[in-house]
Amino acid sequence: MKFQPGGNDTRCRECGFIEASGEIADDTPKAFERFLDSAPDYVPKRIRLNSLGGSLQAGIRLGEMFRARGFTTEVGSDRADPEGKPYFGARSSLRTPGVCASACAYAFLGGIERVLDEDSKLGVHRFYSKNALAQPAEKIFSGHDLDDTQKITAALVLYLVNMGVDAKVVALAATAGPDEMYWINLEQARDLRVIYEPRAWKPWRLEPFHGGAIAVSETNDATKRIVASCTRRLGPQVVLTNFDTSWDVASWFGQCRTNLFGGAHPVFGTEVDPAHVQIIKRKEGGAIIRFRLPTTAPRLTSPALFSFGSAAYPSACMSDQYEGSKANFEPTVRLAFANCFQD
Numbered sequence: 001m002k003f004q005p006g007g008n009d010t011r012c013r014e015c016g017f018i019e020a021s022g023e024i025a026d027d028t029p030k031a032f033e034r035f036l037d038s039a040p041d042y043v044p045k046r047i048r049l050n051s052l053g054g055s056l057q058a059g060i061r062l063g064e065m066f067r068a069r070g071f072t073t074e075v076g077s078d079r080a081d082p083e084g085k086p087y088f089g090a091r092s093s094l095r096t097p098g099v100c101a102s103a104c105a106y107a108f109l110g111g112i113e114r115v116l117d118e119d120s121k122l123g124v125h126r127f128y129s130k131n132a133l134a135q136p137a138e139k140i141f142s143g144h145d146l147d148d149t150q151k152i153t154a155a156l157v158l159y160l161v162n163m164g165v166d167a168k169v170v171a172l173a174a175t176a177g178p179d180e181m182y183w184i185n186l187e188q189a190r191d192l193r194v195i196y197e198p199r200a201w202k203p204w205r206l207e208p209f210h211g212g213a214i215a216v217s218e219t220n221d222a223t224k225r226i227v228a229s230c231t232r233r234l235g236p237q238v239v240l241t242n243f244d245t246s247w248d249v250a251s252w253f254g255q256c257r258t259n260l261f262g263g264a265h266p267v268f269g270t271e272v273d274p275a276h277v278q279i280i281k282r283k284e285g286g287a288i289i290r291f292r293l294p295t296t297a298p299r300l301t302s303p304a305l306f307s308f309g310s311a312a313y314p315s316a317c318m319s320d321q322y323e324g325s326k327a328n329f330e331p332t333v334r335l336a337f338a339n340c341f342q343d
Helices: 028-039 058-070 103-108 130-134 143-162 168-174 186-191 249-258 329-336
Strands: 004-005 014-020 046-050 074-077 075-080 093-096 099-101 111-117 123-124 205-209 212-218 225-230 235-242 264-267 270-272 277-281 287-292
Touching: 004 028, 014 075, 028 058, 046 099, 046 103, 058 103, 058 143, 099 103, 103 123, 103 143, 123 168, 130 225, 143 168, 168 205, 168 287, 205 329, 212 329, 249 277
Parallel strands: 004 093, 014 046, 046 074, 074 111, 099 123
Antiparallel strands: 004 014, 075 093, 205 212, 212 225, 225 235, 235 287, 264 270, 277 287
């Protein structure tokens, strides 16, 4: 397997990555260590895998290294972009679809965040030895071989559990022989936690509250939460909580409360006057920002807050952290606002 710089220096969290392509050999984990040792300190913690597999043990070891070092994994290839400006190293590239199969799939599962592009493919199958593949009908295997098979299966299950992945993946792999492949589709990947995006927002849901209901959406890692509600005393409101304790969220909220070109916050398709915005610094860390909406019914065109592309926000106040989920957004929030607005 070859490791090389990828991506470009566009200012976004996902723009730079390490491209890893080729067969996973026994010495691939060491090769990855050597690559990191020679890379600059700002090397992106994002690796893009394009491989048909190789050594199962090396694939698992590689996945464990990804997890220990805090890497995000992607499935896909890339192509050199001679007109681009590199993020690091001397190579700029653009993402293209790719394949990660067999041992590569287990390496992929080590990522703290795991991304499967829609046009890329992730595949698993039964593990096997080279002798078994060469002579599948021969009775040349001992009790030690059977013992090793059970040990490897147990190790795979334990690895998946430790990585937060549903162990049913091993059962799916068992349905495909050594010369076959079980391709995991996006829906299965989400259900089995094969792909995992900590910052992604869960679909909106209704929760009971004081005889009524509120609409709630939160990130997979539970670090951010949006609640839409309406009461007779407070009227319609949207409350965003960021539980992150690693930086001064309250100061950032405060800056963006008043520093607006358009003079109002775009919230769910309506405009909120800065005078109707309240910021609360949490004692435990993080902060809350509360938007009191006008009494006219909002259009509910977007769940995004502080979003890119909004003319109301200066660049310092735009963030993709608070884009929210579009799933169930309009009907769920409309029900939560039902006490305030009637059609």
